[in-house]
Amino acid sequence: MHSRRWILMTGTGLLLAACARPQTDENTVTVAATAIPHAEILQQVVPDLAAQDIRLEIKIFNDYVQPNLQVDQGLIDANFFQHLPYLDSFNRERGTTLRALQGVHIEPFGGYSRKVRAVADLRDGAVIAIPNDPSNAGRALILLHHSGLISLKEAGNINATPKDIISNPRNFVIRELESPSLPRVLGEVDLALINTNYALDAGLDPQKDALIIEGADSPYVNYLVVREDRAAEPKLVALARALTSMKVKTFIQEKYKGAVIPAF
Numbered sequence: 001m002h003s004r005r006w007i008l009m010t011g012t013g014l015l016l017a018a019c020a021r022p023q024t025d026e027n028t029v030t031v032a033a034t035a036i037p038h039a040e041i042l043q044q045v046v047p048d049l050a051a052q053d054i055r056l057e058i059k060i061f062n063d064y065v066q067p068n069l070q071v072d073q074g075l076i077d078a079n080f081f082q083h084l085p086y087l088d089s090f091n092r093e094r095g096t097t098l099r100a101l102q103g104v105h106i107e108p109f110g111g112y113s114r115k116v117r118a119v120a121d122l123r124d125g126a127v128i129a130i131p132n133d134p135s136n137a138g139r140a141l142i143l144l145h146h147s148g149l150i151s152l153k154e155a156g157n158i159n160a161t162p163k164d165i166i167s168n169p170r171n172f173v174i175r176e177l178e179s180p181s182l183p184r185v186l187g188e189v190d191l192a193l194i195n196t197n198y199a200l201d202a203g204l205d206p207q208k209d210a211l212i213i214e215g216a217d218s219p220y221v222n223y224l225v226v227r228e229d230r231a232a233e234p235k236l237v238a239l240a241r242a243l244t245s246m247k248v249k250t251f252i253q254e255k256y257k258g259a260v261i262p263a264f
Contacts, residue, residue: 028055029235031224032067032079035060036200037252037260038222041104042080044251045242054235062180064133065090071227072096078236080104080243081197083220085135085158093134099231100223102240105252106261107196108218109139110210111147114186119147119211124170126190132176134159139220140193141165141174147212150174196259206259221263 029049033039042058049056059076061067067079068090082090084100091098116122128149130140138160145152151167152160162174177185182194183202196206206213214220224243226236242248244264252262 027053027235028057029078029239030057030059030076031239032059032061032070032076032081034062034081034197034201036197037105037107037256038080038197040255041243041248041252044248045239045245048242048245048247049238052238054238056239064179068094068096068098068225071225072098074227077230077233078224078226078239080224081222082225083135083222085139085220086133087223087225089133089135089159097228098225099228101226101231101236102224102243103221103263104224104243104248105222105263106216106218106220107222108206108210108214108216108259108261109136109143109193109195109220110199110206110213111140111143111191111193112183112186112199112204112209113191113211115190116211119149119191122149122170122172122190125173126170127173127175127188129175129177129182129185129189129192131179131182131193131195133179134161136179136195137161137176143193143212143214200256200259207257216258216261 031042033042039058039060046056064082067081070076071079087098087100090096131137135158138158141152141160142156144150145155149172150165153164153166157164179195180198182192183198186192199206224240230236249262252260
């Protein structure tokens with residue numbers, strides 16, 4: 001277990017205070033992140049930024065909407081939790097102008113079960129839970145397609161929905177649920193396709209527990225995201241640079257052992 005002594009309670013989530021010494025706003029960068037692995041990765045660059053007189057504050061969120069809204073509204077400087085298809089979908093639907101500043105890592109997406117040990121053991125009519133946001137729903141359906149459980153009209157369509165299933169010979173029931181809730185329903189469904197950050201947070205090991213999983217060539221890189229008009233700010237550029245250091249690469253490789261893969 002890693003130490004949690006640096007976790008302090010704050011309004012919308014948990015604030016990981018990088019340093020107790022007060023700084024001016026110009027010397028502070030706030031980042032919204034999911035707890036695992038994003039906040040853990042960010043924690044590694046605290047001393048590197050401190051050496052540049054930049055204080056890092058990490059605010060933990062359990063959803064995928066508020067981190068983008070708060071960056072767009074200027075309440076938080078940046079966020080670190082999402083892949084590009086999700087960001088593009090969010091910008092398109094919400095009219096925001098958020099920008100992917102730096103790709104950091106890949107989290108291979110997996111399917112988990114508490115009822116069977118292999119997808120071949122799934123019963124006819126089994127309930128399969130997938131995320132309900134557009135890009136992750138499509139990603140889940142693509143994985144089900146490549147695993148031979150269903151067939152899609154277009155195998156690589158990230159915007160696929162259950163309506164795009166053209167073959168479902170075993171009559172699987174596809175249930176769309178909020179991404180954070182998927183680990184909690186594992187005992188109620190036959191298979192759940194879960195984003196790795198939520199899987200890790202629930203104590204699941206993607207390399208051992210996932211019955212189906214994307215390969216290391218997954219295109220869904222997780223990005224540091226900022227508002228477009230702030231992409232050139234020195235403190236945000238410094239954060240992006242710190243997140244792609246050899247130190248961070250080594251940490252990801254040693255800490256997550258393939259469950260999370262550096263993208264640089």
